[in-house]
Amino acid sequence: MVLRGDLRAAANAGITRQASASAFPGKITLGGKEYQKDNWFNVPDSIANSLTRELHNTPDHPISITRSIVESKFPSPTFKHYNKFFPVVSTHENFDSLGFPADHPGRSKTDTYYVNEKTVLRTHTSAHELAIFGANESVGYTCSADVYRRDAIDKTHYPIFHQMEGARMWDRRKAPGGNIVQAVWDDISNLPTHDMIVEDPNPPTHPERNPLQHGHSHDEAEAIAAHLKRSLELMVVEIFSRAKTAAIAADPNYHDEPLKVRWIEAYFPWTSPSWELEIFWQGDWLEVLGCGVVKQELLENAGVPSQLGWAFGIGLERIAMLLFEIPDIRLFWSQDARFLDQFKGVSSDLTSLKRYVPFSKYPACYKDVAFWLQPSSSSTTSAAGGLAPVQSFHENDVMEIVREIGGDVVEDVRKTDEFTHPKTGRKSLCYRINYRSLERTLTNEEANEFHEQVRAALARRLGVVLR
Ligand code: FA5
Ligand code: MG
Numbered sequence: 001m002v003l004r005g006d007l008r009a010a011a012n013a014g015i016t017r018q019a020s021a022s023a024f025p026g027k028i029t030l031g032g033k034e035y036q037k038d039n040w041f042n043v044p045d046s047i048a049n050s051l052t053r054e055l056h057n058t059p060d061h062p063i064s065i066t067r068s069i070v071e072s073k074f075p076s077p078t079f080k081h082y083n084k085f086f087p088v089v090s091t092h093e094n095f096d097s098l099g100f101p102a103d104h105p106g107r108s109k110t111d112t113y114y115v116n117e118k119t120v121l122r123t124h125t126s127a128h129e130l131a132i133f134g135a136n137e138s139v140g141y142t143c144s145a146d147v148y149r150r151d152a153i154d155k156t157h158y159p160i161f162h163q164m165e166g167a168r169m170w171d172r173r174k175a176p177g178g179n180i181v182q183a184v185w186d187d188i189s190n191l192p193t194h195d196m197i198v199e200d201p202n203p204p205t206h207p208e209r210n211p212l213q214h215g216h217s218h219d220e221a222e223a224i225a226a227h228l229k230r231s232l233e234l235m236v237v238e239i240f241s242r243a244k245t246a247a248i249a250a251d252p253n254y255h256d257e258p259l260k261v262r263w264i265e266a267y268f269p270w271t272s273p274s275w276e277l278e279i280f281w282q283g284d285w286l287e288v289l290g291c292g293v294v295k296q297e298l299l300e301n302a303g304v305p306s307q308l309g310w311a312f313g314i315g316l317e318r319i320a321m322l323l324f325e326i327p328d329i330r331l332f333w334s335q336d337a338r339f340l341d342q343f344k345g346v347s348s349d350l351t352s353l354k355r356y357v358p359f360s361k362y363p364a365c366y367k368d369v370a371f372w373l374q375p376s377s378s379s380t381t382s383a384a385g386g387l388a389p390v391q392s393f394h395e396n397d398v399m400e401i402v403r404e405i406g407g408d409v410v411e412d413v414r415k416t417d418e419f420t421h422p423k424t425g426r427k428s429l430c431y432r433i434n435y436r437s438l439e440r441t442l443t444n445e446e447a448n449e450f451h452e453q454v455r456a457a458l459a460r461r462l463g464v465v466l467r
Contacts, residue, residue: 028115030088040114043121044404047113047148047159051121053088055332056144056316060346061340062356063162066320067144069242069350070350073235074166080138085145088115089122097130097297098270110198113148117256125165125313126270133167133302140168144316144356150396153403154412155288162316167294167310168227180308184223184365191230194237199262200229210265210273215296216308221273225292227400228310230265232289233276235314236261243323252262255353271311281322288322289314324356330408331356336439362437365447368416368429369455371464397462402433405453411436422438428467436452 028035030051055063071081105111106123113121122128125145132141143165150465151157175183198450204222205212212221247254260280268274271292278285291312299307317329326332331339338359346353373393376409392462395415402413410433417430433454435447 007093021394021429022374026072030115031086032418033088033399035088035115035119038116040109040117042109042150043113043115044400046404046407047121050160051146051363053145053333056146057083059330060343060345062320062324062343063316064240064328065343065346065350065353066067066316066323067162067164068237069238070139070164070314070316070319071142071144072232072350073238074140074142079140079142079168080141082141083145083167084445085125085128085143087122087148087168088145089127090119091120093130094120094124095126097301098126098268100269100299104269108394110396111150113150123147123149124283125163126311128165129167130271130298130302133169133294133299133304133307136302136304139168139170142166146232146411149440150263150400152395153399153410154414154433155328155330156321158317158332159400161329162312164316165311166314167309167311168231169294169299169304169307170224171304172308181217181219181223184220184227186228186259188223188227191227192234194234196233196237196240196259196261198229198233202263202265205273206265210275211297213272213293216293221293224274224308224310225275228291228293228312229275231292232312233261236277237280239319239323242350243355245322246353250355250357254310255450256465265288266292268292270298279322286318286322287315288318306331315340316334323353326356327358328411330411330438333408334438362441364397364411365435365442365444366432367435367447367451368430368432368450370428370467371458372467373427373429376417393462393464398458399447401457401461402454405457406433406435406450409435409437409442 008363026037028041028048031121054062056067058064067083071079075137089118091107094112095104100107112123116119124147125143128143128145132143142164145164146160148160152157170180170183172178202210204225205218212218243254247256262278262285263275265331266274266276266279270292271294274290274292276287277289277291278287280286280396283371288313291310294309294311296305296308299305308410317332320332321329336359342354342356399413402410413431413433415429418426418428433451435442435450455466458464
């Protein structure tokens with residue numbers, strides 16, 4: 001059972017966030033709290049120092065404007081809005097409380113920033129579900145926060161981004177006659193309808209792909225799914241109608257393309273059935289959120305076993321990119337007045353929202369780096385006499401090194417070649433890095449300097465052999 005005090009303490013901690021690497025080796029201060037580092041520690045300074053930014057709470061920043069617009073579709077008092085949770089959480093909050101299996105890839109050091117073995121930078125806002133369900137302060141809530149992941153580098157992925165969690169519960173003890181199905185459909189009939197076309201080819205539950213939970217009737221899962229999907233579709237309609245108004249204001253002859261939206265089946269350890277919502281954008285399907293019917297076990301552990309309902313987690317950058325037509329996720333971190341000034345005054349008057357106007361696109365500068373992975377030190381030829389197994393290698397380590405050295409000057413990193421030498425069994429990889437600043441033209445010499453540092457760091461830190 002989680003006490004209210006825990007929720008308050010967690011929320012208050014957000015007020016005094018500041019990061020400073022401690023002078024004592026082995027310790028780090030994050031948000032005014034000191035943490036013991038151990039050999040799990042893998043948080044680079046650039047990430048530790050960004051803990052203070054809180055873009056989702058910065059007035060007139062596109063992330064906080066987007067948060068306000070999405071929150072308006074989940075209004076209080078039905079939905080309470082929590083926006084001050086602190087980003088350093090326990091592995092219990094981030095993983096165990098949600099039923100992540102011990103071998104889930106999300107737990108690995110290649111995917112997650114660890115402060116120590118039991119403490120991480122939250123990888124998603126779901127880390128707060130158990131506490132908020134336990135506090136039981138309202139039937140629904142949203143919780144927006146910065147989240148941290150070691151991930152790919154491209155225009156829609158960034159190691160720090162923002163999510164909004166949302167949930168809505170119904171209580172078996174409070175529904176008239178205990179009839180949840182009727183209560184949920186009554187609530188659906190109070191939601192507006194919309195005429196957006198949505199592809200949703202799958203049944204609400206599927207025995208293998210998207211199972212009904214033990215203890216839920218099919219009709220309950222179906223009603224909760226319908227309420228969930230309608231609520232989120234209305235959020236998408238709101239975003240696109242505001243985006244369209246802004247586009248017409250910029251260009252009266254603007255013709256919008258028909259919106260393409262689809263639900264696909266998904267898997268999350270703490271929801272079943274589960275889905276992701278994708279929107280067709282700039283020639284590709286862009287995943288904007290994950291969601292599902294909350295597992296009863298989580299609600300039991302939170303001390304509210306008579307409740308059932310849905311939860312979602314939205315990527316706020318992805319929504320903001322659609323809303324403002326912001327082409328590159330790095331822009332959200334820009335301190336350039338040419339970016340920030342475009343959103344002045346919007347937080348206090350959401351109808352004044354304008355489309356983002358790119359101030360310039362500077363030239364790209366591509367550089368390749370190719371290297372051999374070392375055969376693993378334990379065995380240079382495999383027991384079966386076949387090819388040598390290679391060192392443990394994870395692409396996210398390349399991404400992190402490039403990000404640490406190039407920072408926001410790196411637009412994207414792509415693997416362009418991979419092969420295994422037929423005789424030696426050694427594996428070779430090639431990555432193409434695009435150095436392009438958002439703020440100015442980089443000289444070739446500057447790009448070369450970054451690239452030389454990247455090459456040296458790959459060799460030194462990953463032990464690869466440069467080609
Ligand atoms: C989650 O994080 C789940 N916690 C969502 C959830 C909540 C499911 C509640 C069920 C119930 P996922 O890893 O798919 O799921 O991330 C959710 C969204 O965050 C994605 O759809 C995407 O919009 C955004 N996102 C994920 N990784 C990145 C990234 N590196 N940069 C920017 N946005 C990202
Ligand atoms: Mg996903």
